[in-house]
Amino acid sequence: MYQRIENVTFIIAFAFYVVSALLFxxxxxxxxxxxxxxxxxxxxxxxxxxTVAMAARTIGAGRLPFSNQYEFALSFAWGIVLSFLILFALxxxxxxxxxxxxxxxxxxxxxxxxxxxVRPLMPALQSIWLTFHVGTxxxxxxxxxxxxxxxxxxxxxxxxxxxxxxxxxxxxxDILSYRxxxxxxxxxxxxxxxxxxxxxxAWSRYWAWxxxxxxxxxxxxxxxxxxxxxLRKNWRGKHAAxxxxxxxxxxxxxxxxxxxxxxxxxxxxx
Amino acid sequence: MNRRxxxxxxFASSLKVAIVLLIxxxxxxxxxxxxxxxxxxxxxxxRYPRAGSLIIALSLDKAYSSLIFRVLMAxxxxxxxxCTVISMKGQVKQLDKGFFPSFQSEEFVIxxxxxxxxxxxxxxxxxxxxxxxxxxxxxxxxxxxxGATITHIGILVLFIGAVIGSRSASDETVNLLPGxxxxxxxxxxxxxxxxxxxxxxxxxxxxxxxxTLTITDDDGTTTSEALWxxxxxxxxxxxFYQANFGWASNLQIADDSGAVVAGGLxxxxxxxxxxxxxxxxxxxxxxxxxxxxxxxxxxxxSEREIDPYYAVILYEFxxxxxxxxxxxxxxxxxxxxxxxxxHSVAYTGxxxxxxxxxxxxxxxxxxxxxxxFISFYLYPRFISYEGGKVVTSSRRNGWVFHQNVKSxxxxxx
Numbered sequence: 001m002y003q004r005i006e007n008v009t010f011i012i013a014f015a016f017y018v019v020s021a022l023l024f025x026x027x028x029x030x031x032x033x034x035x036x037x038x039x040x041x042x043x044x045x046x047x048x049x050x051t052v053a054m055a056a057r058t059i060g061a062g063r064l065p066f067s068n069q070y071e072f073a074l075s076f077a078w079g080i081v082l083s084f085l086i087l088f089a090l091x092x093x094x095x096x097x098x099x100x101x102x103x104x105x106x107x108x109x110x111x112x113x114x115x116x117x118v119r120p121l122m123p124a125l126q127s128i129w130l131t132f133h134v135g136t137x138x139x140x141x142x143x144x145x146x147x148x149x150x151x152x153x154x155x156x157x158x159x160x161x162x163x164x165x166x167x168x169x170x171x172x173x174d175i176l177s178y179r180x181x182x183x184x185x186x187x188x189x190x191x192x193x194x195x196x197x198x199x200x201x202a203w204s205r206y207w208a209w210x211x212x213x214x215x216x217x218x219x220x221x222x223x224x225x226x227x228x229x230x231l232r233k234n235w236r237g238k239h240a241a242x243x244x245x246x247x248x249x250x251x252x253x254x255x256x257x258x259x260x261x262x263x264x265x266x267x268x269x270x
Numbered sequence: 271m272n273r274r275x276x277x278x279x280x281f282a283s284s285l286k287v288a289i290v291l292l293i294x295x296x297x298x299x300x301x302x303x304x305x306x307x308x309x310x311x312x313x314x315x316x317r318y319p320r321a322g323s324l325i326i327a328l329s330l331d332k333a334y335s336s337l338i339f340r341v342l343m344a345x346x347x348x349x350x351x352x353c354t355v356i357s358m359k360g361q362v363k364q365l366d367k368g369f370f371p372s373f374q375s376e377e378f379v380i381x382x383x384x385x386x387x388x389x390x391x392x393x394x395x396x397x398x399x400x401x402x403x404x405x406x407x408x409x410x411x412x413x414x415x416x417g418a419t420i421t422h423i424g425i426l427v428l429f430i431g432a433v434i435g436s437r438s439a440s441d442e443t444v445n446l447l448p449g450x451x452x453x454x455x456x457x458x459x460x461x462x463x464x465x466x467x468x469x470x471x472x473x474x475x476x477x478x479x480x481x482t483l484t485i486t487d488d489d490g491t492t493t494s495e496a497l498w499x500x501x502x503x504x505x506x507x508x509x510f511y512q513a514n515f516g517w518a519s520n521l522q523i524a525d526d527s528g529a530v531v532a533g534g535l536x537x538x539x540x541x542x543x544x545x546x547x548x549x550x551x552x553x554x555x556x557x558x559x560x561x562x563x564x565x566x567x568x569x570x571x572s573e574r575e576i577d578p579y580y581a582v583i584l585y586e587f588x589x590x591x592x593x594x595x596x597x598x599x600x601x602x603x604x605x606x607x608x609x610x611x612x613h614s615v616a617y618t619g620x621x622x623x624x625x626x627x628x629x630x631x632x633x634x635x636x637x638x639x640x641x642x643f644i645s646f647y648l649y650p651r652f653i654s655y656e657g658g659k660v661v662t663s664s665r666r667n668g669w670v671f672h673q674n675v676k677s678x679x680x681x682x683x
Contacts, residue, residue: 120471123478123499123512175669182646189642193635202500204441204511204623206631207432209334211303221296225289231666232285262303 002060003118009053010074014108016046017081017101024098028166036094040085043097047081054078061118066134067125069259073111075134076255079142080104083180087146091176095166099149107145110256129198136190141251143184144223148248150177151241158238174236177244185223192216211262215254222247275356283352291346298342302333335436347429354422364415364650367398370407373654373661378672380660383679388655391678397653406655414666417645424638431634435627446481447518447535447617454622457506458488466515466618474559474572479512481618497620507624514619517556519580524608531607535615541585547607550585554593556614557581568595573616580611 023039054074057065065071084100087093121130154173157165167173195213196206207213226243229235235243281287305325306313314331315322329336363369388406392399397408444452446463453460465482482496485505497503503510522533523544536542541552555568559576563569568581583593584604594602602609649666653675660679664671 120473120475120477123476126478127500171669175667179667179670186642186646189639193639196635197632198500200628201502202511204502204509204513204621204625206628209299209302209307214299214303218296218300221292225292228285228289258303 002056003116006053006056006060009049009056010108010112013046013049013053014105014112016042016049017105017108020046020097021101021105024095024101028095028098030164039097040088040094043081043085043101047078047085050074050078050081057118063121064131064134066130067121068115068119070111070114070116072134072137072255073107073114075138076141077104077107077111079138080107080145081142083139083142083146084149087176087180091172093167093172093176096146096149096153098166099152100146103145103149124202127198127202129194129201133191133194133198136187136194140184140187140191141255143180143187144244144248144251147177147180147184147244150180151244154241155238158241170237174240177241178230181223181226181244181247185220185227188216188220188223192220211258212254215250215258219247219250219254222250279352279356283349283356285353288346288349288353291342291349295339295342295346298330298333298339301330305330305333307334308332343429347426350422350426354419354426358419361415361419365412367409367412368400369412370400370409370654371652371663371665373652373663378662378668380662380672380676380679382658383655383660384658385655387679388653388660391675392653397651404656407652408654409650409652411648411650414644414649417641417643417649419641421638421641421645424634424636424641426634427637428631428634431627431630434630435625439623439625439627441621441623443513444620444622445514445516445617446620447615450617454506454508457508459506460486461510462486463618464494466616468515468573468616470572470574474574476573479515479618481512481620483510507626509623509625511621511623512618513621516617516619517558517614518617519553519556519614520612521551521553522608522610522612523551524610526606526608528608544607547605548587549604549607550588551609552583552585553611554581554583558614560595575614578614582609582611584609 020039020043023035023042027035027039054065057071057074065074080100081104084097084104087096150173153166154170154177157167157170157173160166192213195216199208199213200206222243226235226240226247229243230240309331311322311326311331314325318325325331329338333339385406389399389401392406392408395410397410398412400407444461446452446461446466448463448465451460451462462484463481464484466480468479469477471477478498480496480498482494483503484492484494486492493505495503497510497512499512502512516537518535518537520533521536521542522530524530531546532542532544534542536553538553538555541550543550555570557568557570557579559571559574560579561569561571568579578598580596580598581593582596582602584591584602592602592604596602596610598611598613600610646666649664651671652663654661654663660675662668662672662675
């Protein structure tokens with residue numbers, strides 16, 4: 001029964017996100033300004049259903065949906081949408097949805113291509129650190145996706161005249177992207193540290209140069225360079241936006257590419 | 271940075287050098303993830319005919335322990351140390367309550383603010399205020415200027431831990447059957463495996479591997495404790511980790527009269543050589559629950575002992591003379607011998623590791639997190655006021671800070 005609830009709510013949430021993305025696209029095309037409110041409401045409805053899908057999975061599996069590629073993609077998309085709605089609640093920039101929701105839709109599409117079978121946790125995954133490690137990864141990856149979307153907006157706006165800009169002030173999107181990267185970077189640091197502590201408990205080594213952890217470190221280095229250049233060399237605008245996008249490409253490779261291309265002790269996520 | 275600082279030190283501590291080193295380190299470790307590590311040189315020469323010799327010359331076949339990687343890390347550590355020490359002097363100055371930035375920005379200005387309202391705001395937010403009657407200067411979270419330094423110190427402590435770990439850590443694998451003992455001479459204690467068992471999921475997959483050990487110290491003190499994956503056991507500086515397991519099968523060789531002439535426990539993949547007949551008994555595998563896979567090959571369905579079988583190959587004078595799938599107790603008749611397995615026992619594989627660096631690394635994690643949090647969320651904030659004009663200043667997050675002050679001052683309360 002739980003699987004059915006999960007499947008149905010997953011599909012409806014997906015549909016809501018598609019509708020929301022279209023509404024936000026209409027908004028930024030200046031066809032109608034009134035659709036923003038509806039777009040946010042449909043996104044919220046999608047997130048509620050998405051949460052129900054995750055709850056059904058949690059009840060059905062007897063654990064949080066954090067242990068394989070499907071479950072992480074499901075949670076990752078949830079993190080992206082949640083980050084967007086939190087940002088909207090703080091700053092009321094709905095137009096960002098036109099760029100961030102397609103990312104969530106892509107991640108959900110990727111999730112739908114994965115094996116959905118509920119499998120019991122293997123011994124190495126039976127740890128309280130799983131929740132903490134993957135939970136913070138969802139927040140971190142979700143934030144980086146949001147920062148990437150805002151950076152894309154900045155790059156588009158930087159080529160437009162003021163009346164055609166998506167966000168009225170490009171500086172604002174630049175600053176927002178930075179703020180979101182800062183949060184994602186904090187979370188990524190916690191992801192790496194919690195993974196190291198967990199690895200020490202499970203495998204006796206806090207660091208083993210496994211491809212997944214190495215690529216997480218590479219992502220961390222990319223964002224660390226971004227933050228240093230911004231804070232010490234006053235990097236703003238296009239440079240910062242491109243770096244934020246490159247950082248998110250590294251996030252995606254760490255999430256998908258490493259699993260597909262590189263043998264890893266994290267292979268159980270498949 | 272002080273102009274009196276030698277040029278070479280300024281260069282070595284510069285952000286430019288740090289970024290170049292970080293990019294080199296990242297590039298080096300990326301290659302490390304793409305190439306198989308610790309392979310034989312011939313592997314790289316065969317698999318990468320064009321780049322094989324370059325891979326070996328740059329030690330990319332052992333990227334994370336190579337001299338190049340260590341030099342890069344040492345240079346980065348030096349850069350970080352110099353940068354931290356040099357910038358600390360200026361940061362300590364900024365902790366002084368009399369320090370205020372120049373407030374030159376035209377960007378973050380709020381006009382027409384009532385003096386009393388600003389003072390009330392600053393007091394509410396616990397700013398330290400310098401008021402000469404005309405100009406008000408206020409600041410808070412001054413200690414936030416140390417955030418980056420604390421983070422850098424955390425990273426340096428992490429590097430120290432990693433170096434100590436790579437120099438001093440050691441590990442060994444200990445395989446034990448129930449009842450077996452292992453002595454740790456240097457630490458002065460002995461472990462005895464009281465029990466090893468697996469618990470199973472409904473699907474047959476292993477849920478957990480559990481070893482119960484009794485530790486007997488040289489002074490006679492004994493403690494008994496179970497360990498499993500994710501729950502290691504620590505004693506006198508050694509960590510015991512559930513790392514492996516296997517099956518030991520009891521082989522018996524009997525003559526025609528039924529008298530056992532040889533035997534003992536053997537592991538799958540191992541051979542027993544019976545000298546009088548020049549017979550080698552090779553236990554190819556033990557199947558606790560056997561199934562038949564593709565091409566009618568036996569496959570292990572699970573580790574549950576539901577329907578056990580042994581796959582055995584016999585060799586005489588080195589030549590194969592027969593292969594068999596037998597259940598426990600089933601005899602293989604070969605000439606005047608009866609070969610059979612009575613039962614199998616699961617043994618535990620414990621990884622015993624000594625690593626004094628972990629507490630240092632754990633400390634570094636805490637320092638780093640505190641540093642990052644201070645750096646990004648408790649950053650210094652300054653306000654100046656003169657003639658109804660407020661200027662806000664914050665290096666970390668100027669726009670958001672300005673918006674917060676603006677909205678707070680716009681509030682009628």
